Amino acid sequence: MANLVFNITLFHYLILALILFTIGLLGVILSKNIIKALISAEFLISAVNINFVAFAFFVDSAKLTGFIFSIFTIAIGAVELAIAFAIFYLLFKEKKTVNINDYKELKG
């Protein structure tokens, strides 16, 4: 058990990413404020990045595809946030509220 504590393995990184992912997910679902939801959405992406890099490092450190891929996801994350804020801005001009529960029109 001792070597497990001091000897950082891929397992630890995966657990870390898992916890970060769950916190991000909780933030998205439970937050009242749209911006807070979007921020916690960013956590999801960063958790995934940790996974990418961890696997790339531990498993196939030769081909480095993991690393390259995480770079791309970081870029996409940024773009996605930009889009989100543009849409949020337009919605905000309509309703003037940040509270996520007011935006209920998209209904079956």
Place this chain on the structure above:
Amino acid sequence: MNSAEILTSVIFYLCSAVIILSALLTILSKRIMYSLIFAIIVFFAVGFIFMLLNAEYNAIIQFAVYGVAIPILIAFALMFTSYKTDKSIYLAFSARLILTLISAILFVLTLFNILLISSSVVDWLFTSQSSLILNKYEMFNSISNGLYIKSFFALELIAFLVFVIIVGFSSLTLFKGKRNG
């Protein structure tokens, strides 16, 4: 357990503690500005994790993009909104709260279990980090050539995509809504 192992493990545990703590604080804090600050802390800590995994290139990009660009963007958004103090998550819909908490716990337990199960299948899950030190220079040059040669096409596509979206959506915001309210 030589000193390098202990050092990396200490850094690792430190960084992960910081990540988890500030992530929790971002979703629990009442004021939106506090949650923004804690988010920045989380992004930087993740950057350190990349450093730990010898992915300096990624760490730099992480620091540059998440550390700086996105918080500025969010700050702008906060400027436009009158960021009244809003209530924290405790006022969320109570039934949904219970439901998500239960499912979150279930989710974590099961994935943890899966990882344990998969450990019996896969051998590389518990090889220690210290035994895999890569040569730093080779790492940096191989990432750059990988980026610009092997996946050059993907890079161009992503760049073009980013350009189009940023220009499109920023022009979208200038668009005066036909009907207001």
Place this chain on the structure above:
Amino acid sequence: MEIFIQNIGLTVLFPLWCSVLIFLGNFLSILKSKKIILSLTLLSTTFGLITSLFTFFNAMVTENFVLENTFKFLSVNNFILELGTYIDLTSSFMLLIIFTVTLAVQIYSYSYMYNDASFSRFFALMNFFTFSMSALVLSPNLFQIYICWELVGVSSYLLISFWFHKNAASNAGKKAFVMNRIGDMCLLAGIILSSIIIYNYSGQTDFADIPFSSIDKIAAYLFTYTSEPIFIIICVLLILGSIAKSAQFPLHTWLPDAMEGPTPVSALIHSATMVAAGVFLIARLFPIYYQSSFVMNFIVIIGIISALIGAFCAITCRDIKRILAYSTSSQLGIMFIALGSGALTASMLYLATHAFIKSMLFLCAGLIMSLYLGKTDIDNFGGLKKHMSLIAYIFLIGAFSLSGILFSGFASKSLVFHHLFETHSYYIILSLLVISFMTAFYIFRMYFLVFEGNSHTSDNKKYSHVMVVPILFLCVITLLLGFFLPKMSTLKYELIPVTTELVAILLAYLFYVKFVNMLPKLPILYNLSYNKLYIDNFYDFITQKLYLGICKTANFIDDYIFDGTVFVTVFLTKLNAWLNSKFQTGSVQSYISYSFAILALVLTGFCLVYSLVAYFAEV
């Protein structure tokens, strides 16, 4: 003479052709004049009468004279059903009776129905009835008897509900038809069962429709090759068919109601011809029934019960036509008794004499009614002797012969009594004495109430003499027929029945002429007999309450169980749709949380299963 016998088929088809002609003529309104219609019908009936006379004398002369020509009506590879004509002694004898009575009734009905709106329809239906009755009598096999059985039922239905705008007439017609239909159903079942046994098991596939020419072989075969209960079932079914037609015990209530039809109809159909068809069928199938004593006793018992019921109800009946109707069903009961006790010829002769007497009485009743604008209730007649003495005397002759004291009635009844005394069946004789006592009583009660006593109405309306001619014709026949019948019985056998009838006449004279309102109304017996032993209400109960109840439950099942399943499926789909709509709350976050919850559940399920399998695999 030969030509008449050869084309006997023509006599059958002639009336049919007349009825079709009259129907079309009436419809296309070209044949309007009543004279032509009458002449057409009379032509066809006289032609039939002549041929039947010749055939009857021919049959009497030559020993067991048989003439049969048939054509193939229906054949499914070697199962062949034929139709055609078959003449032997009994059928020619019946044909003679039918055509004589029909001739008399048709002449009578010309003036009776003269000023009726649908005159031509009446004569068309009369012709149709003559066709179906003569086809029935001449039928070569049981299959054709069934066909004509239903046709006769149909024509009697159409004639009973002739004045269909009267509710009573239409209901009486419906009741008559449904009851006959029950009889037809039993007859059909009997025919099919016997023809199957003959066709499938006996090997002679050409006897499939049970031809009468080889009735003895079939009877022997049926008796030997079927087990006792099946044979009895077949015979009972066939007898039930004739019971319904001759208005015997279980299915007799339609005859009194059938009096709603015009009087010539009752005179022809419900006294002489149609009701005689049942007796004719039993006579035809006599070889089959003769083999089992149980069946013969069954016929006797049915005869006795229906005769007693008929006579019992006739005593207190107020409606003159219904008295005659009850007397018909009781006289037919006597014929059934004669048949049941084995006296085939005696019952046929009794049938002949009864036919003439009863139709004569009906025609007299019709004459009386026509004078009183169709009122049939007995109270408003009385003392008609002064007005129509001739009719009174004719009615008296009819009464005497019906009760079996004088003329042809006496001759045929003594034949029956002679046979019964020969076979020493004393309990039958006793019941027959009681029946003839009651017959004499009710017929003379009717005579005294209608003709004797103080007359109610003084205006002596005149009846058209044309109507009296057929009555006289029938009266002559009833007088002379007695002498032609074979005289077999010794004086001893005749004395007992005659004395009982004379006593009955004396009693009737005492109660209804001398001390008019002295008749003590016996508490139970009177209203029991007045409302016809409550059989009618019992049958009404069955049809209105019981059958309707069954139909209601069937309908209930149909509506709620079969339709119910459809309704339940529709309800389920609606419920499902309503439930789903509850989930559409519109908040994005609740959607994410639902999906996340399901993801978690799936994962846990997967892990549980995986670990269980792993655990068991190890063990």
Place this chain on the structure above:
Amino acid sequence: MEYLSLNLLIFSPLIIAILFFLPIFNTKEVFIRRFTKTFMGVHFVYALCFWIFYNPDVNFFDELFLFGQSGVQSLGIRSAFAIDGLSLVMVTLTSFLFFMSAISSKTIIRHRQKLYYGLLLLLETSVLGVFTSSDIFIFFCFWELELIPMYFLISLWGSGRAQKSAMKFLLYTFFGSLFLLLGILLLSYYSDTLNFQMSSLFADINVVDKLPINIQILISILLMIGFFVKLPIIPLHTWLPNAHCDAPAPISILLAGLLLKMGAYGFIRFNILLLPDAFKILAPFLIVFAVINIIHAGLCAYNQDDIKKIIAYSSISNMGIVLLGLCTNNEEGVTGGIVHMVSHGLICAGLFMIVGIIYNRTKTRDIKAISGLGTVMPNLMGFTVMFSFAAIGVPLLIGFVGEFLTFWGAFSVQYDSYIFLPTVIIFAIFVLVISAAYMFKFVHRIFFGSIDNSWAILKDLTAHEFIVLSSILSVIVFFGINPMSLIDVINPIVEVIVESAGI
């Protein structure tokens, strides 16, 4: 026989229907009505020629290759049409009833006649297609095609809750044809080509003997559910009363006269001829179903207030007799069943025509409201009495022939393993009294008895109605008097049925 082209017979109504749907002469309604009537008459005469030139040994066979000469070999779809004894009778009955309904729809159909007659012709093609198609796939196509015009005909021109009952009719038949399609697919799967040639059964060699028995039973049960929705058998019959009482008179003539026969026809073609072994096993249970059907429908008919529902339930009871006839394994019973199919078609057509006339004049179908029409409409009363005698099975009319033979066959059926069967069959004989009861209740309640003044002004039959009723009655009397002409045509198919399905 050669120059009589079968495809012309089947597809000529379709061509005319397409002509009607084009927006050319849509103003002259009278022209359209007269044109359809004459066309239907010509079509009926043409069908009669088939009957006259029909010789039993050569089955009139006509190939129409939908997808080129070789047909889609891989899919095996090749449209082929054939006529043998049974389908010849059905084809002539179809064109006769369509001719009658075309004539009788003059007084009843007032609005949108162009669409009405177009749909009628489309319906005629699909029904003819069903009766003559010798290829399973084509059979099923026409089977489904017939629903579309029928749905519109009922819902657009019907009375009362027409849309609702039209929808119920549609859904019910879809439910049935769902199972039918499943059965057909299974069948063609096991016989490895989709164009599983029904014509093989015209040439009376059954190709299915290599199928294992349990699969045969499964397929035949599936097919049976499909056919028993159309031939209304007890659990699946509740669509018929609604569809009938809301459909206009000419359409309910067709519905009762033909669509019920399609169920019986399909039952014969598929269950008896293609899957004989399964039929041998299932026949006793079918007999029980048939008897329940007869008695139950008869009882329900007595209790109805709506005159059309009485006739609808009577047709269910008659179709029970048809099923009883078909399930007996001897020639008499099967001939009786088929003859009763034809007789029920004619009689029900007449009865629905009469009820349509009554509804057209008195505008109510409630039996309690109408009484004593006889004095006002003597001709109609005459026809109703004759038709009700035919429906009850009075001899010298076609109703009797079918019933007598069916009962004869049913009584002499021997399934040795089922001793309870005779006791069940005995109950079938009660239909004589039950049918007499409800039929006479119908006739007496409406025509006999005293008339109340509100109906005093009604007119009697018009020329059109008289022609229709008298022609149907003449056919009934003709076949009643000499049934041999009908039985000779049916005989070859009866031999095939009994030899393949007989024990």
